[in-house]
Amino acid sequence: GAGVSQSPSNKVTEKGKDVELRCDPISGHTALYWYRQSLGQGLEFLIYFQGNSAPDKSGLPSDRFSAERTGGSVSTLTIQRTQQEDSAVYLCASSPPGGLGTGELFFGEGSRLTVL
Amino acid sequence: KQEVTQIPAALSVPEGENLVLNCSFTDSAIYNLQWFRQDPGKGLTSLLLIQSSQREQTSGRLNASLDKSSGRSTLYIAASQPGDSATYLCAVQTGGFKTIFGAGTRLFVKA
Numbered sequence: 001g002a003g004v005s006q007s008p009s010n011k012v013t014e015k016g017k018d019v020e021l022r023c024d025p026i027s028g029h030t031a032l033y034w035y036r037q038s039l040g041q042g043l044e045f046l047i048y049f050q051g052n053s054a055p056d057k058s059g060l061p062s063d064r065f066s067a068e069r070t071g072g073s074v075s076t077l078t079i080q081r082t083q084q085e086d087s088a089v090y091l092c093a094s095s096p097p098g099g100l101g102t103g104e105l106f107f108g109e110g111s112r113l114t115v116l
Numbered sequence: 117k118q119e120v121t122q123i124p125a126a127l128s129v130p131e132g133e134n135l136v137l138n139c140s141f142t143d144s145a146i147y148n149l150q151w152f153r154q155d156p157g158k159g160l161t162s163l164l165l166i167q168s169s170q171r172e173q174t175s176g177r178l179n180a181s182l183d184k185s186s187g188r189s190t191l192y193i194a195a196s197q198p199g200d201s202a203t204y205l206c207a208v209q210t211g212g213f214k215t216i217f218g219a220g221t222r223l224f225v226k227a
Contacts, residue, residue, distance in 0.1 A: 004159075031213065042205070042219035043160075050213060058214075091159060102167065105150060105207070105215060107159040 002026075004108035006092050012114045013082055021077045021111045025094030031103060032075050033093040034067055037110070043091065049075065051097075082115045089113070118143045118210050122218035129196055130226050137191040137221045139206035144184050146208040151180050151191050154203045154220070163204075164191075196225045 005024040013019050025032050034046040045059040049069045060066070064082075069075040079086055089110040095103035119142045129135050139149070148167045152160040164173045164180040166189070172181040179192040189206055205220040 033215065035217075043207075043217040045214060045216065048213060056214060093160075103148070103209065103213065104162055104165045105152075105160075106162060107152075109159040 004092055004094050004106055006090075006108035006111050008111055009109065010112045010114075012116065014116050015084060016081055018078065018080045019082055019113060021079075021090050021113070023075045023077070023092030023094075023108060025073065025075070025092070026096075026106055028096065029094035029106070030072070030097040031095035032069055033095070033105065034075070034077050035091045035093065036088045037091055038088040046077070046090075079113075082113075084115045087113055087115045118146075118208065118216045120206060120208055120216050120218035122204075122206060122221050124221060125219070126222040126224075128224045128226065131196060131198060133196050133225075134192070134194050135196055135223075137193070137204050137206075137223070139189040139191070139218055141187045141189075141208050141216075143210065144187050146184065146210055147213075148209045149180075149182050149189050150207045150209070150215070151178075151189075152205045152207065154205060160205065193223075196223075198225045198227045201225050 007022045030051045032049040035043040047067045048056040064080045067077045091110045093105040093107045121140045123138045150165045151163040166173050166182040177194040182189045203220040203222045207215050207217045209215045
């Protein structure tokens, strides 16, 4: 597609349920990022994928959060046993290949998660 | 640990005014700095990217400067318009390709 695509755009779930959020990056982009944006807050880094390298998971807030990227393209962010504090907008970004410093980030519209 | 600060947190100006948004970062070892715009309920739109070896970038009415040694960047918006109303975020790319964001400046341009 022309841009980064995220689904679902909105998800309402009950506390304790598992959720999966999907990100389809721009074709040819090798880098993929997940961020979380809580109401009125800045963006919190969650995880970063670059090609076939091991992902940088240093931003994942707990072991209930995990992400995978299949075939170097689509990524799924999974939140297990959701809590009310997980309510936020989850943003995905991708970046084209290139040397350090050249990677412009392109964002999707986000997935708004509400945990009741 | 890299920290990014944006001042002011909010700004209201009359249409036509030139304005400056500020971004500062604590660690000068960055690979690039990027300015974004976010409209309510939307994702982020990239405005300008300045690589670490560059001093400024321009796009239309926007000009961004970078002073790596002092840990500062400014976004200059000329002849502001109501359509410029949005939240503006700056972000720096650090080691390991991690990109760290500031909390943003909420801009309101009054017609």
